[in-house]
Amino acid sequence: MYSSLVMLLGQAESGKSTLQKQFQLYYSSQSLDRERPLWRPIVYSNILKALRMLMVELDRQYGAPPGSPSPEATPGSSPPTDSVIMAASAISIDPRWPSDLLPLHATLASLVAHEDALASELSGGIKVSRGQSGVYVRAGWQTLITPNRAWPLTDIRDSADRPTTVTNQVGRTLCGSQGKIAEFWSHPMIRRIVSTKRVRLEESAAFFLDNIHRIAQTEYSPSTEDILHVRLQTLGVTEHSFDIDIGGIAFNWLLYDVGGARHAWVPYFEDATAIIFLAPMSAFDQYLEEDPRVNRIDDSFQLFTAICQNKLLSKAALVLMLNKADLLRKKLETGTRVRKYISSYGDRPNTYEEVSEYFRAHFIQTHRRKDVSQRPLYTHFTSMLDIRATQAIIVNVGESIMRLHMASVGLS
Structure with missing residues:
Protein backbone atom coordinates (compact mmCIF):
# COMPACT_ATOMS: atom_id res chain seq x y z
CA MET A 1 0.00 0.00 0.00
CA TYR A 2 1.29 3.44 -0.94
CA SER A 3 1.07 6.40 1.43
CA SER A 4 0.26 9.99 0.57
CA LEU A 5 0.45 12.98 2.88
CA VAL A 6 -2.19 15.61 2.15
CA MET A 7 -2.29 18.89 4.06
CA LEU A 8 -5.36 21.06 4.56
CA LEU A 9 -4.26 24.67 4.84
CA GLY A 10 -6.09 27.95 5.23
CA GLN A 11 -6.98 30.52 7.83
CA ALA A 12 -9.22 29.74 10.79
CA GLU A 13 -12.87 29.16 9.81
CA SER A 14 -11.97 28.51 6.19
CA GLY A 15 -13.65 25.10 6.20
CA LYS A 16 -10.70 22.77 6.80
CA SER A 17 -12.38 20.74 9.53
CA THR A 18 -15.59 20.44 7.51
CA LEU A 19 -13.62 19.17 4.52
CA GLN A 20 -11.90 16.64 6.76
CA LYS A 21 -15.32 15.43 7.92
CA GLN A 22 -16.44 15.17 4.29
CA PHE A 23 -13.39 12.99 3.55
CA GLN A 24 -14.23 10.89 6.59
CA LEU A 25 -17.87 10.60 5.52
CA TYR A 26 -16.88 9.42 2.04
CA TYR A 27 -13.96 7.12 2.81
CA SER A 28 -14.61 6.06 6.41
CA SER A 29 -18.28 6.56 7.24
CA GLN A 30 -18.18 3.89 9.95
CA SER A 31 -15.66 5.90 11.96
CA LEU A 32 -17.93 8.94 11.71
CA ASP A 33 -20.82 6.83 13.01
CA ARG A 34 -18.71 5.74 15.99
CA GLY A 63 -28.52 47.56 29.27
CA ALA A 64 -29.02 44.32 31.18
CA PRO A 65 -32.54 44.12 32.65
CA PRO A 66 -32.35 44.80 36.42
CA GLY A 67 -32.72 41.62 38.45
CA SER A 68 -31.89 39.42 35.48
CA PRO A 69 -28.73 37.30 35.61
CA SER A 70 -26.05 38.30 33.13
CA PRO A 71 -25.11 36.03 30.22
CA GLU A 72 -21.65 36.11 31.79
CA ALA A 73 -22.95 34.57 35.05
CA THR A 74 -21.02 31.71 36.54
CA PRO A 75 -22.12 28.10 36.06
CA GLY A 76 -24.52 26.88 38.70
CA SER A 77 -26.40 30.16 39.03
CA SER A 78 -29.93 29.70 40.27
CA PRO A 79 -32.71 30.31 37.75
CA PRO A 80 -34.61 33.55 38.32
CA THR A 81 -37.92 33.29 40.12
CA ASP A 82 -41.15 34.79 38.81
CA SER A 83 -40.97 37.43 41.53
CA VAL A 84 -37.50 38.46 40.39
CA ILE A 85 -38.69 38.79 36.80
CA MET A 86 -41.74 40.79 37.87
CA ALA A 87 -39.57 43.04 40.01
CA ALA A 88 -37.24 43.58 37.08
CA SER A 89 -40.18 44.60 34.93
CA ALA A 90 -41.33 47.10 37.53
CA ILE A 91 -37.96 48.89 37.64
CA SER A 92 -37.35 51.69 35.19
CA ILE A 93 -35.38 50.33 32.24
CA ASP A 94 -34.74 51.34 28.67
CA PRO A 95 -38.22 51.79 27.17
CA ARG A 96 -37.08 50.10 23.96
CA TRP A 97 -36.90 46.77 25.81
CA PRO A 98 -39.97 44.75 24.75
CA SER A 99 -41.63 43.41 27.87
CA ASP A 100 -41.90 39.92 26.36
CA LEU A 101 -38.09 39.71 26.08
CA LEU A 102 -37.48 40.22 29.79
CA PRO A 103 -38.48 36.74 31.03
CA LEU A 104 -36.76 35.16 28.00
CA HIS A 105 -33.55 37.02 28.77
CA ALA A 106 -33.64 35.88 32.40
CA THR A 107 -34.34 32.23 31.59
CA LEU A 108 -31.74 31.95 28.85
CA ALA A 109 -29.06 33.72 30.88
CA SER A 110 -29.23 30.83 33.34
CA LEU A 111 -28.86 28.37 30.47
CA VAL A 112 -25.91 30.24 28.95
CA ALA A 113 -24.22 30.21 32.37
CA HIS A 114 -23.33 26.55 31.68
CA GLU A 115 -21.19 27.51 28.67
CA ASP A 116 -17.92 27.86 30.58
CA ALA A 117 -18.23 24.46 32.25
CA LEU A 118 -19.00 22.77 28.93
CA ALA A 119 -16.17 24.60 27.15
CA SER A 120 -13.71 23.68 29.89
CA GLU A 121 -14.64 20.02 29.62
CA LEU A 122 -14.30 20.01 25.83
CA SER A 123 -10.98 21.83 25.81
CA GLY A 124 -9.43 20.12 28.80
CA GLY A 125 -8.84 23.49 30.41
CA ILE A 126 -7.05 25.03 27.41
CA LYS A 127 -7.04 28.82 27.50
CA VAL A 128 -6.36 30.93 24.42
CA SER A 129 -4.96 34.42 24.81
CA ARG A 130 -5.24 37.51 22.61
CA GLY A 131 -8.95 37.81 23.34
CA GLN A 132 -10.03 35.04 20.99
CA SER A 133 -13.33 33.41 21.87
CA GLY A 134 -14.83 29.97 21.49
CA VAL A 135 -13.91 26.39 22.34
CA TYR A 136 -10.38 25.34 21.39
CA VAL A 137 -9.39 21.68 21.37
CA ARG A 138 -6.35 19.60 20.58
CA ALA A 139 -6.10 16.28 18.78
CA GLY A 140 -7.75 13.53 20.84
CA TRP A 141 -10.37 15.87 22.34
CA GLN A 142 -12.83 12.96 22.18
CA THR A 143 -11.19 11.34 25.20
CA LEU A 144 -12.01 14.37 27.35
CA ILE A 145 -15.77 13.89 27.07
CA THR A 146 -16.07 10.15 27.62
CA PRO A 147 -16.51 8.87 31.18
CA ASN A 148 -13.73 6.27 31.02
CA ARG A 149 -11.47 8.17 28.57
CA ALA A 150 -11.84 5.33 26.05
CA TRP A 151 -9.45 5.39 23.11
CA PRO A 152 -8.96 4.57 20.26
CA LEU A 153 -12.22 5.22 18.45
CA THR A 154 -12.86 1.52 17.97
CA ASP A 155 -13.44 1.35 21.73
CA ILE A 156 -15.18 4.65 22.20
CA ARG A 157 -18.76 4.03 21.07
CA ASP A 158 -20.11 2.41 24.23
CA SER A 159 -18.44 5.01 26.41
CA ALA A 160 -19.67 7.88 24.26
CA ASP A 161 -23.24 6.68 24.68
CA ARG A 162 -22.91 7.61 28.37
CA PRO A 163 -22.50 11.40 28.28
CA THR A 164 -20.71 13.27 31.04
CA THR A 165 -22.54 15.04 33.86
CA VAL A 166 -22.05 18.46 32.28
CA THR A 167 -23.36 17.31 28.90
CA ASN A 168 -26.40 15.69 30.52
CA GLN A 169 -27.12 18.79 32.57
CA VAL A 170 -26.95 21.06 29.53
CA GLY A 171 -29.08 18.61 27.54
CA ARG A 172 -31.79 18.57 30.20
CA THR A 173 -31.76 22.36 30.46
CA LEU A 174 -31.99 22.74 26.68
CA CYS A 175 -34.90 20.30 26.62
CA GLY A 176 -36.77 22.32 29.23
CA SER A 177 -35.95 25.65 27.58
CA GLN A 178 -36.50 24.83 23.91
CA GLY A 179 -39.74 26.80 23.71
CA LYS A 180 -38.09 29.87 25.22
CA ILE A 181 -35.11 29.52 22.87
CA ALA A 182 -37.39 29.31 19.82
CA GLU A 183 -39.38 32.32 21.00
CA PHE A 184 -36.20 34.31 21.65
CA TRP A 185 -34.68 33.39 18.27
CA ILE A 190 -33.30 39.46 17.64
CA ARG A 191 -34.02 39.14 13.93
CA SER A 223 -27.18 13.89 12.38
CA THR A 224 -24.55 13.97 9.65
CA GLU A 225 -25.76 17.45 8.73
CA ASP A 226 -25.35 18.54 12.37
CA ILE A 227 -21.77 17.24 12.43
CA LEU A 228 -20.91 19.10 9.24
CA HIS A 229 -22.38 22.32 10.64
CA VAL A 230 -20.61 22.33 14.01
CA ARG A 231 -17.80 24.80 14.57
CA LEU A 232 -14.91 23.56 16.68
CA GLN A 233 -11.58 25.35 16.59
CA THR A 234 -8.56 23.07 16.75
CA LEU A 235 -5.09 23.84 18.06
CA GLY A 236 -2.03 22.28 16.52
CA VAL A 237 -2.13 19.54 13.90
CA THR A 238 -4.55 16.62 13.73
CA GLU A 239 -3.97 13.55 11.58
CA HIS A 240 -6.65 11.47 9.88
CA SER A 241 -5.95 8.24 8.00
CA PHE A 242 -8.06 6.94 5.09
CA ASP A 243 -7.52 3.86 2.94
CA ILE A 244 -8.67 4.49 -0.62
CA ASP A 245 -8.57 2.54 -3.87
CA ILE A 246 -7.92 4.24 -7.18
CA GLY A 247 -7.68 2.16 -10.31
CA GLY A 248 -7.10 -1.00 -8.31
CA ILE A 249 -4.17 0.50 -6.41
CA ALA A 250 -4.50 0.88 -2.63
CA PHE A 251 -3.42 4.13 -1.03
CA ASN A 252 -3.30 5.26 2.57
CA TRP A 253 -4.07 8.96 2.78
CA LEU A 254 -2.68 10.79 5.78
CA LEU A 255 -4.78 13.92 5.93
CA TYR A 256 -3.39 16.69 8.14
CA ASP A 257 -5.69 19.44 9.38
CA VAL A 258 -3.54 22.32 10.58
CA GLY A 259 -5.56 24.25 13.14
CA GLY A 260 -4.68 27.88 12.64
CA ALA A 261 -1.20 27.87 14.24
CA ARG A 262 0.78 28.70 11.12
CA HIS A 263 4.19 28.08 12.65
CA ALA A 264 3.09 24.45 13.08
CA TRP A 265 2.87 23.89 9.33
CA VAL A 266 6.58 23.93 8.58
CA PRO A 267 7.58 20.43 9.86
CA TYR A 268 4.96 18.83 7.61
CA PHE A 269 5.86 20.59 4.37
CA GLU A 270 8.76 18.64 2.93
CA ASP A 271 7.07 15.26 2.49
CA ALA A 272 3.66 16.57 1.45
CA ASP A 291 -6.05 41.47 14.13
CA GLN A 302 -1.14 36.62 1.64
CA LEU A 303 -1.21 33.10 3.01
CA PHE A 304 -1.62 31.57 -0.44
CA THR A 305 1.28 33.67 -1.72
CA ALA A 306 3.51 32.41 1.09
CA ILE A 307 2.64 28.81 0.21
CA CYS A 308 3.39 29.36 -3.48
CA GLN A 309 6.77 30.85 -2.59
CA ASN A 310 7.78 28.14 -0.12
CA LYS A 311 10.45 25.96 -1.72
CA LEU A 312 9.61 23.04 0.57
CA LEU A 313 6.29 22.77 -1.27
CA SER A 314 7.68 22.76 -4.78
CA LYS A 315 6.94 19.06 -5.37
CA ALA A 316 3.49 18.99 -3.78
CA ALA A 317 0.37 19.13 -5.93
CA LEU A 318 -1.58 22.32 -5.24
CA VAL A 319 -5.37 22.42 -5.02
CA LEU A 320 -7.30 25.64 -4.37
CA MET A 321 -10.82 25.41 -2.99
CA LEU A 322 -12.67 28.71 -3.16
CA ASN A 323 -14.99 27.80 -0.35
CA LYS A 324 -18.33 28.95 1.07
CA ALA A 325 -19.73 29.77 -2.35
CA ASP A 326 -23.25 29.32 -0.99
CA LEU A 327 -22.70 31.91 1.74
CA LEU A 328 -21.13 34.32 -0.75
CA ARG A 329 -24.20 34.06 -2.95
CA LYS A 330 -26.52 34.75 0.01
CA LYS A 331 -24.54 37.79 1.11
CA LEU A 332 -24.58 39.31 -2.35
CA GLU A 333 -28.30 38.67 -2.70
CA THR A 334 -28.93 40.63 0.50
CA GLY A 335 -27.15 43.63 -1.01
CA THR A 336 -23.74 43.50 0.69
CA ARG A 337 -21.36 45.40 -1.59
CA VAL A 338 -17.93 43.90 -2.22
CA ARG A 339 -16.27 47.19 -3.14
CA LYS A 340 -17.09 48.56 0.32
CA TYR A 341 -14.56 46.08 1.74
CA ILE A 342 -12.32 45.30 -1.25
CA SER A 343 -11.46 48.62 -2.91
CA SER A 344 -9.74 46.95 -5.86
CA TYR A 345 -13.04 45.40 -6.90
CA GLY A 346 -14.08 48.79 -8.23
CA ASP A 347 -17.32 49.18 -10.17
CA ARG A 348 -17.68 45.57 -11.28
CA PRO A 349 -21.20 44.11 -11.02
CA ASN A 350 -22.03 42.88 -7.53
CA THR A 351 -23.18 39.46 -8.73
CA TYR A 352 -22.06 36.01 -7.64
CA GLU A 353 -20.66 35.20 -11.09
CA GLU A 354 -18.57 38.38 -11.25
CA VAL A 355 -17.37 38.29 -7.64
CA SER A 356 -16.43 34.61 -7.59
CA GLU A 357 -14.59 34.95 -10.90
CA TYR A 358 -12.76 38.03 -9.58
CA PHE A 359 -11.48 36.08 -6.58
CA ARG A 360 -10.57 33.06 -8.72
CA ALA A 361 -8.65 35.22 -11.20
CA HIS A 362 -6.78 36.94 -8.38
CA PHE A 363 -5.62 33.62 -6.90
CA ILE A 364 -4.64 32.29 -10.33
CA GLN A 365 -2.66 35.44 -11.05
CA THR A 366 -0.90 35.14 -7.69
CA HIS A 367 -0.01 31.53 -8.48
CA ARG A 368 1.37 32.40 -11.92
CA ARG A 369 3.55 35.18 -10.54
CA LYS A 370 4.71 33.66 -7.28
CA ASP A 371 4.76 29.87 -7.56
CA VAL A 372 8.36 28.68 -7.35
CA SER A 373 7.83 25.50 -9.39
CA GLN A 374 5.16 26.71 -11.82
CA ARG A 375 3.16 23.56 -11.12
CA PRO A 376 -0.49 23.27 -12.19
CA LEU A 377 -3.14 24.77 -9.92
CA TYR A 378 -6.38 22.81 -9.58
CA THR A 379 -9.22 25.18 -8.70
CA HIS A 380 -12.71 24.38 -7.43
CA PHE A 381 -15.66 26.41 -6.15
CA THR A 382 -16.98 24.62 -3.08
CA SER A 383 -19.76 24.67 -0.51
CA MET A 384 -18.63 22.23 2.15
CA LEU A 385 -22.12 21.68 3.55
CA ASP A 386 -23.34 20.33 0.20
CA ILE A 387 -22.54 16.65 0.69
CA ARG A 388 -23.16 15.41 -2.86
CA ALA A 389 -21.29 18.22 -4.61
CA THR A 390 -18.37 18.17 -2.18
CA GLN A 391 -17.92 14.42 -2.42
CA ALA A 392 -17.87 14.61 -6.21
CA ILE A 393 -15.06 17.15 -5.88
CA ILE A 394 -13.28 14.93 -3.33
CA VAL A 395 -13.24 12.05 -5.82
CA ASN A 396 -11.99 14.34 -8.58
CA VAL A 397 -9.29 15.88 -6.38
CA GLY A 398 -8.26 12.50 -4.98
CA GLU A 399 -7.82 10.96 -8.40
CA SER A 400 -5.86 13.97 -9.67
CA ILE A 401 -3.52 13.90 -6.68
CA MET A 402 -2.97 10.17 -6.94
CA ARG A 403 -2.23 10.32 -10.67
CA LEU A 404 0.40 12.97 -10.02
CA HIS A 405 1.82 10.97 -7.13
CA MET A 406 1.96 7.76 -9.17
CA ALA A 407 3.74 9.59 -11.98
CA SER A 408 6.26 11.06 -9.54
CA VAL A 409 7.20 7.62 -8.19
CA GLY A 410 7.23 5.95 -11.60
CA LEU A 411 3.98 3.99 -11.32
CA SER A 412 2.19 5.50 -14.31
Missing part, protein backbone atom coordinates in the same frame (compact mmCIF):
# COMPACT_ATOMS: atom_id res chain seq x y z
CA GLU A 35 -17.91 9.36 16.78
CA ARG A 36 -21.50 10.56 16.37
CA PRO A 37 -22.42 10.70 20.10
CA LEU A 38 -19.28 12.71 20.82
CA TRP A 39 -20.53 15.62 18.73
CA ARG A 40 -23.54 16.14 20.98
CA PRO A 41 -21.77 18.47 23.48
CA ILE A 42 -20.18 20.33 20.56
CA VAL A 43 -23.63 21.06 19.14
CA TYR A 44 -24.75 22.21 22.59
CA SER A 45 -21.69 24.46 22.84
CA ASN A 46 -22.45 26.05 19.47
CA ILE A 47 -26.00 26.82 20.61
CA LEU A 48 -24.93 28.31 23.94
CA LYS A 49 -22.31 30.49 22.26
CA ALA A 50 -24.86 31.85 19.77
CA LEU A 51 -27.34 32.66 22.54
CA ARG A 52 -24.64 34.35 24.61
CA MET A 53 -23.50 36.53 21.72
CA LEU A 54 -27.07 37.66 21.04
CA MET A 55 -27.75 38.39 24.71
CA VAL A 56 -24.50 40.30 25.16
CA GLU A 57 -25.44 42.46 22.17
CA LEU A 58 -28.87 43.10 23.71
CA ASP A 59 -27.23 44.13 26.98
CA ARG A 60 -24.77 46.34 25.11
CA GLN A 61 -27.53 48.17 23.28
CA TYR A 62 -30.15 48.48 25.98
CA SER A 186 -37.84 34.39 16.37
CA HIS A 187 -38.33 37.67 18.25
CA PRO A 188 -38.34 40.73 15.92
CA MET A 189 -35.62 42.46 17.94
CA ARG A 192 -33.15 42.81 13.53
CA ILE A 193 -29.86 42.39 15.36
CA VAL A 194 -28.95 39.49 13.07
CA SER A 195 -30.07 41.17 9.85
CA THR A 196 -28.20 44.40 10.60
CA LYS A 197 -25.03 42.44 11.45
CA ARG A 198 -24.72 44.03 14.88
CA VAL A 199 -23.21 40.73 15.96
CA ARG A 200 -21.39 38.23 13.75
CA LEU A 201 -22.74 34.84 14.68
CA GLU A 202 -20.92 31.74 13.55
CA GLU A 203 -22.28 30.49 10.25
CA SER A 204 -23.76 27.41 11.93
CA ALA A 205 -25.74 29.36 14.54
CA ALA A 206 -28.90 29.90 12.51
CA PHE A 207 -29.00 26.23 11.49
CA PHE A 208 -28.91 24.98 15.08
CA LEU A 209 -31.32 27.58 16.44
CA ASP A 210 -33.75 26.88 13.59
CA ASN A 211 -33.60 23.19 14.58
CA ILE A 212 -33.77 23.65 18.35
CA HIS A 213 -36.91 21.51 18.80
CA ARG A 214 -35.20 18.54 17.11
CA ILE A 215 -31.92 19.00 18.96
CA ALA A 216 -33.35 19.67 22.43
CA GLN A 217 -34.62 16.12 22.91
CA THR A 218 -33.49 13.69 25.61
CA GLU A 219 -32.49 11.03 23.06
CA TYR A 220 -30.85 13.46 20.65
CA SER A 221 -28.08 12.06 18.46
CA PRO A 222 -26.33 14.43 16.02
CA THR A 273 2.13 14.86 -1.56
CA ALA A 274 -0.46 17.60 -1.95
CA ILE A 275 -1.70 20.83 -0.41
CA ILE A 276 -5.40 21.63 -0.38
CA PHE A 277 -5.75 25.34 0.34
CA LEU A 278 -9.16 26.62 1.39
CA ALA A 279 -10.08 30.28 0.87
CA PRO A 280 -13.51 31.37 2.20
CA MET A 281 -14.92 33.73 -0.44
CA SER A 282 -17.78 34.81 1.81
CA ALA A 283 -15.31 36.39 4.24
CA PHE A 284 -14.77 39.51 2.12
CA ASP A 285 -16.64 41.63 4.70
CA GLN A 286 -14.91 40.13 7.75
CA TYR A 287 -11.68 40.82 9.59
CA LEU A 288 -9.29 38.62 11.53
CA GLU A 289 -10.29 38.10 15.14
CA GLU A 290 -6.64 38.30 16.19
CA PRO A 292 -9.22 43.46 13.28
CA ARG A 293 -7.26 45.62 10.82
CA VAL A 294 -6.73 42.73 8.38
CA ASN A 295 -9.47 41.74 5.95
CA ARG A 296 -9.88 37.97 5.80
CA ILE A 297 -9.76 37.83 2.00
CA ASP A 298 -6.51 39.81 2.01
CA ASP A 299 -5.16 37.43 4.63
CA SER A 300 -6.05 34.44 2.44
CA PHE A 301 -4.22 36.01 -0.51
